[in-house]
Amino acid sequence: MSKPKTAIAVYDRYPTETILSKGGSFSWVLNRDVAIQCRYLICCRSFAQDNQLKDSAFLIGKISDIVPSPDPEKTTQKRWMIEFSEYALVDIPNVWKKWQNPVRYFDSEEIQELEEKLGKSLDELDFQPMMKAKGEPKPEAEPELERDVKPLTIKEAKIGLAKSFGVDVDAIEIIIRG
Structure with a gap:
C-alpha cells in the first residue's frame, strides 16, 4: 500500500x-x-x-x-x-x-x-x-453550494462535461448510484 x-x-x-x-x-x-x-x-x-x-x-x-x-x-x-x-x-x-x-x-x-x-x-x-x-x-476557494446549482438533465451534464474536458459527448459516461 x-x-x-x-x-x-x-x-x-x-x-x-x-x-x-x-x-x-x-x-x-x-x-x-x-x-x-x-x-x-x-x-x-x-x-x-x-x-x-x-x-x-x-x-x-x-x-x-x-x-x-x-x-x-x-x-x-x-x-x-x-x-x-x-x-x-x-x-x-x-x-x-x-x-x-x-x-x-x-x-x-x-x-x-x-x-x-x-x-x-x-x-x-x-x-x-x-x-x-x-x-x-x-x-479562498469556495465550496460549491447546492443552492447555486441548477438541476440538469443527463444530456446537459454530458454536453457541459464534454466542453470542459475537450472530448466528444459520446466519450462521457454518467453513472448514478442511489
Whole structure:
C-alpha cells in the first residue's frame, strides 16, 4: 500500500513573478485525483535564478485547486495548473533530487526531510495571501453550494462535461448510484 501524498513538488522554469501573476504553477501533466488531495505545492528551480541555485525550492503554496492549464503550448497531453490561495517565498537548497519526471508527489517522510532543512514545519511559514490582478486578496476557494446549482438533465451534464474536458459527448459516461 502506498503512503498518502501530502505535497506536490514541481521542477519549474518560470520566475516567481510569473507564477504569482498567473495564480499558480501551470502546464503540468499529473493525476488530478491525487494532486487535489495534496495540501502544498513546492516549486523547485529548474535553473539558477535570482541568486538561488538550481534544484532549490523557492516557493511553497497552499493548494486551493487543480484546473486546466491556461498555457498556450501545443500539446496532445492534458495539462493542469496548480492554484494556491497562499504562498511563502523560501530558499531551500537541494530539494530536487534529479528525478526524471518534473512532477513529484511527496509523502509525509519527504515533507519531514524538507522541514528539517527548513528548520520549521511548513505550517509555520509566513504565508501571504494570493492577490488578484489589482492587488486585492484572492478569496479562498469556495465550496460549491447546492443552492447555486441548477438541476440538469443527463444530456446537459454530458454536453457541459464534454466542453470542459475537450472530448466528444459520446466519450462521457454518467453513472448514478442511489
